[in-house]
Amino acid sequence: MYTQAMDTMGKEASDDGKKKVVQSADDMRLQERFDVHIDAGEFIEAKDWMPDHYRKTLVRQISQHAHSEIVGMLPEGNWISRAPTLKRKAILLAKVQDEGGHGLYLYAAAETLGTSRDQMFDALHTGKAKYSSIFNYPTLTWADMGTIGWLVDGAAIMNQVPICRCSYAPYARAMIRICREESFHQRQGYESLLTMMKNGTDAQKEMVQDAVNRWWWPSIMMFGPPDDQSPNSAQSMRWGIKRISNDELRQKFIDATVEQARILGVTLPDPKLKWNEEREAHDFGPIDWSEFWRVIAGDGPCNRERLATRVKAWEDGAWVREAALAHARKEHVKEAA
Amino acid sequence: MTTGAKEEWPLWEVFIRSKAGLDHKHCGSLHATDAKMAIQMARDVYTRRQEGSSIWVVPSSQIVANDPGDKDMYFDPAEDKVYRHPTFYELPPAVDHM
Numbered sequence: 001m002y003t004q005a006m007d008t009m010g011k012e013a014s015d016d017g018k019k020k021v022v023q024s025a026d027d028m029r030l031q032e033r034f035d036v037h038i039d040a041g042e043f044i045e046a047k048d049w050m051p052d053h054y055r056k057t058l059v060r061q062i063s064q065h066a067h068s069e070i071v072g073m074l075p076e077g078n079w080i081s082r083a084p085t086l087k088r089k090a091i092l093l094a095k096v097q098d099e100g101g102h103g104l105y106l107y108a109a110a111e112t113l114g115t116s117r118d119q120m121f122d123a124l125h126t127g128k129a130k131y132s133s134i135f136n137y138p139t140l141t142w143a144d145m146g147t148i149g150w151l152v153d154g155a156a157i158m159n160q161v162p163i164c165r166c167s168y169a170p171y172a173r174a175m176i177r178i179c180r181e182e183s184f185h186q187r188q189g190y191e192s193l194l195t196m197m198k199n200g201t202d203a204q205k206e207m208v209q210d211a212v213n214r215w216w217w218p219s220i221m222m223f224g225p226p227d228d229q230s231p232n233s234a235q236s237m238r239w240g241i242k243r244i245s246n247d248e249l250r251q252k253f254i255d256a257t258v259e260q261a262r263i264l265g266v267t268l269p270d271p272k273l274k275w276n277e278e279r280e281a282h283d284f285g286p287i288d289w290s291e292f293w294r295v296i297a298g299d300g301p302c303n304r305e306r307l308a309t310r311v312k313a314w315e316d317g318a319w320v321r322e323a324a325l326a327h328a329r330k331e332h333v334k335e336a337a
Numbered sequence: 338m339t340t341g342a343k344e345e346w347p348l349w350e351v352f353i354r355s356k357a358g359l360d361h362k363h364c365g366s367l368h369a370t371d372a373k374m375a376i377q378m379a380r381d382v383y384t385r386r387q388e389g390s391s392i393w394v395v396p397s398s399q400i401v402a403n404d405p406g407d408k409d410m411y412f413d414p415a416e417d418k419v420y421r422h423p424t425f426y427e428l429p430p431a432v433d434h435m
Contacts, residue, residue: 047405094385101382108366111348117368118345174365181386325346328370 038240043169046112054239057232058168059113060129061241063120066106068132070124073099074306075139076148084142091188092145098181105174112170125311133292134218136300143196143204143211149189151212151219151257157182158253159223167240190260197265205265212261213269220284221292223250229289254282347396349375351383354391361393369394 023031030049037044044050073096080096083089107117123129134152139145160179166172196204224230224246236242254273261268272285294300346368352361364383369375375394383389403411419425428435 045405047402049406097381097385101385104367104382105365111366116345177365321346324370324374325344328374331371 038167038238041240042167043172044167045169053235054168054241055113057236057239057241058171059110059115062106062110062113062171062174063115063123064130064132066103066110066120067124067129068135069099069103069106071131071135071306071310073103074309075135075137075302076145078139079142079145082142083145088145088192091192095149095185095188098185102178102181105177106171109168109170109174121314125307125314127298127307130296132222133295133300134222135306136295136303137214137218138302140214141207141211143193143207144215146189146192146196146208147211147215149185149187150193150260151189151215152222153182153185153189154257155219155222155253157186158249158256162243162249165240165243190264193264193266208264209266212266216269217287217291218295220250220254221287221289223247223253225289225292251281254284258282346370347398349379349394350397350400351375351379352393352395353379353383353389354393355388356390361391364388366397 031051034044034048034050034054037048044054076092076096076099080089080092083092107120110120111117120129124131139148157179160175160182163175164172164179166175193208196208200208227233227245227247230246233242233245237245258268258273258275270285272283274283275281276283295303298304347370348366349369349372350366351364353364354361367375367378367382369378372394376392379392379394380389384392415421
């Protein structure tokens with residue numbers, strides 16, 4: 001899964017860019033060296049010098065990406081006990097476990113920048129940190145599982161592959177691992193839908209179409225707002241954190257998905273969607289960005305429920321975390337004695 | 338919320354040998370209360386697809402590293418010692434596979 005272009009969310013990002021006026025000669029020299037490294041396409045490692053703003057941008061993006069993986073377990077976890085067969089249940093379990101793992105890779109990558117796991121959890125649990133808006137939509141039927149795999153994970157992969165070349169190496173390494181695992185997510189989703197469309201009853205086919213209708217627009221919103229409304233994109237591009245623009249990725253995703261929808265036998269819910277010979281790409285209808293901003297701001301169909309579930313899981317687990325630590329200390333004392 | 342005990346589990350670095358005959362390679366880190374738990378968690382987090390046949394974990398605080406600021410001073414002296422590489426030596430074609 002993925003968190004959409006996080007440059008949409010950090011209002012303070014542009015502010016602290018402006019704040020920085022006075023630089024010492026040392027800092028300027030380090031900054032110059034840093035710029036040369038970036039321009040040469042070289043990686044930045046955890047202990048290397050980096051500008052504050054670069055560090056902050058990465059902490060925000062990586063932690064929000066991690067939060068998205070963790071919250072992303074909730075809409076799917078919902079269906080584990082209701083999967084139609086043992087095979088589908090095992091697949092879904094493996095997928096949800098992957099999302100948990102992806103969250104952990106990413107939290108660890110963010111920690112290399114000097115933030116702590118508790119700080120990040122705290123930001124998530126108090127609502128200070130954002131996560132991908134897509135997880136604030138409900139999963140109403142079994143077809144939502146397949147559709148999330150096909151469209152949501154499909155959009156995620158499109159978004160994530162360029163981050164494997166992110167200039168911050170620990171993030172890039174985590175992304176390589178994630179991308180390798182993610183393609184199973186999309187394929188299992190598509191195959192699950194294909195099974196219903198080929199062998200299913202009319203009601204099941206309608207269920208698939210209904211799921212596609214509900215997930216299509218939120219999926220293409222995952223690429224973030226249009227380029228001309230992404231004020232921090234340019235800086236992220238300059239730093240090699242972001243490699244391909246929101247609009248370009250969105251177009252690529254739409255072009256790839258149209259053929260997949262045709263083979264599946266479903267209609268994408270956009271009457272304006274059609275091939276443009278001249279552009280050699282699909283034209284598509286206007287995206288309702290007011291919905292996107294509303295969901296980001298906390299007013300989507302499931303924001304409160306998701307956060308409450310996550311906070312409850314964290315609080316219910318507190319005694320386990322404390323007991324494990326106490327046990328380890330006791331053992332340590334015993335060993336020393 | 339048990340806010341009083343906001344204490345993080347220690348951080349561990351994880352090294353995995355993907356199969357017999359290869360080196361253990363650093364693959365990431367995780368939090369665990371002790372070594373046994375770190376190994377168990379490393380298995381779940383880093384080897385869900387048979388990526389490993391052996392796991393090492395080391396407390397992150399125990400890793401000692403050179404100062405990245407001294408990188409150039411430390412590693413550049415090897416740069417001009419091209420004679421340490423076999424390709425530096427030109428031999429007649431008949432014996433060049435040496």
